[in-house]
Amino acid sequence: MGRFTMAVFVPKRYLFLSGLLILHIVLGIMALDYWIMYREERKVLATGAQVILDPGHGGVDPGALSGEVKEKDIVLDVVQRMSHYLEEQGYSVVLTRDADVDLGGELAPGRHRRDLQARVRVINQGQVAVSVHCNTIEDSSQRGAVVFYQKGSEAGKQLAAALLGELNKVQLLNDNRPLPRENLFLLRTSRIPTVIVELGFLSNQEDRQKLMEPGFRQQLAEALSRGIINYLEQNALSSTTRWL
Ligand SMILES: [Zn+2]
CATH class of the missing domain: 1.20.5 (Single alpha-helices involved in coiled-coils or other helix-helix interfaces)
Structure with missing residues (x-):
């Protein structure tokens, strides 16, 4: 038993x-x-999102200058590297310029405004846009990156925060918060989430030296691209959640 x-x-x-x-x-x-x-x-x-990358200045407009170093050349190089990286990850990318040209047409009054308007026309055809610049200021001790967004734009602020989160890993941040701006033409007239990134200060010796190194520009390009991808994936996630 x-x-x-x-x-x-x-x-x-x-x-x-x-x-x-x-x-x-x-x-x-x-x-x-x-x-x-x-x-x-x-x-x-x-x-599925179309990423618009805008290298600032170009052609007759060199942007910030430091000796032979021109903002327009540095930002074009970084943006081209971003474009390669993002395309490798399966994103479709459109550049507002892919050469040393400006978009303002003839050298006549209003050229700068026409240049910006032409950029915004391209930007508004995408889902997300990043305009890339370098800073310059009299105080040569100022260094590091900053990211601006349109004041009141929650999406712009979120995109800026995503970029700062990745930039922080490769470059000193001059300010680690997304900075709201009320009256920058590009941000004000864009109809999609758009930010302006200042990679660093050409007026600062350390920043200038680093920005002249191709390896550092590659790091910046990858960090910015990862920031864009993070932003897009976060937003794709929330739209999936809504759909589910
Ligand atoms: Zn600039």
């Missing part, structure tokens, strides 16, 4: 435990599947 009870009791207990184990495994696989599907969908939604 004792033997019989034991013989029945033990396998039943194991049966229950192994059933529980199988249930756990099945639930685990389902959760993993769901998570992978969710992540993939988020990626697909994010890569």
Whole structure:
């Protein structure tokens, strides 16, 4: 009798435990599947976005100057590196300029405004835009990156924060908060989430030296690109959540 009870009791207990184990495994696989599907969908939604990159100045307008170093050349190089990186990740990228040109047309009064208007026309065809610049200031001790967004734009602020989060890993930040601006033409007239990034100060010796190094420009380009991707994936996630 004792033997019989034991013989029945033990396998039943194991049966229950192994059933529980199988249930756990099945639930685990389902959760993993769901998570992978969710992540993939988020990626697909994010890569559907058109990224607009705007290297500041160009052509007759060199931007900030420090000896032979010109802002227009540095920002074009960084933007071209960003474009390669983002395209490798599956994003479609449009540049407002891909050469040493300005978009203002003839050298006549209003050229600067026409240049900015032409950039905004391109920007408004995308889903997200980053305009890249270098700073200059009389106080040569000022250094590091800053990111501006249109005051009142929650999406702009979120994009700026995403870029700062990645920039912070490769470059000193002059201010680690997204900086709101009320009256910068490009930000004010853009209809999509847009930020202006100042990579560093050409008026500062350390920043200038670093910005002249191709390796550092590559680091900046990758950091900014990762920031854009993070922003797009976060937003794709929230739209998926709404859809679900
Ligand atoms: Zn500039």
